Amino acid sequence: MEAGGSKRKFRSAAWAHFERKLIGGKWKAICNDCKKALGGETKNGTRHLLDHMKTCLHKKQKNIKKSLLQPTKVTDEAMVLGTYHFNQDHAxxxxxxxxxxxxxxxxxxxxxxxxxxxxALQPLFKVVSGTQLRMIS
Incomplete structure (x- = not known):
């Protein structure tokens, strides 16, 4: 992503999670998850963007939805709950x-x-059409 008129690229990891837009004559950084507009002027730096990424509730909800508990049998009498991560491509x-x-x-x-x-088995699984399935297999 480049600054308006400048050839310098944005190097902060924050810019992978924000889109820079000119709104009302000022540059704003729009969060890709919650769509909140934060200061996007180059003089503002990116600390506030990085802080927002840590606390963004929408991002946390997306991560929680993908993380489910999976029971794992340890012995005949015992089971342990571990974390399961759903993988759409694998499914x-x-x-x-x-x-x-x-x-x-x-x-x-x-x-x-x-x-x-x-x-019913996995609400996160998006079933493809027969045509799309032909391309996968």
């Missing part, structure tokens, strides 16, 4: 493998029952 690949392995029609992903079942 789609496994879906393609299942369809290929069992010779299901690609249109199975377009069936209402399959979509409801998938949502």
């Amino acid at each position: 789609r690949k496994e879906l393609a493998i299942m369809i290929t392995l069992h010779e299901y029609p690609l249109s199975i992903v377009d069936h209402v029952g399959f979509r409801r079942y998938s949502c």
Whole structure:
């Protein structure tokens, strides 16, 4: 990202989480998660942007949604809860493998029952269409 009229690039990690826009004649840094507008003038620095990234509630909610507890069997009598991170790409690949392995029609992903079942198992999984699935497999 470049400053208005300047050839100097923004180097702070904060700029990966903000978009710089000219609003009312002043540069603003718009948070990609909560859309809050913060000072984006070059004289302001980026400390306030980095601080916002640590406390942004929308970003925390996204991280919490992706983190679920997964029970892991330690012994026959004991189980431990650990953190599970959902991976959309891995789930789609496994879906393609299942369809290929069992010779299901690609249109199975377009069936209402399959979509409801998938949502019940993992609400974060976005079921692709049969056409999109053809490109994955």
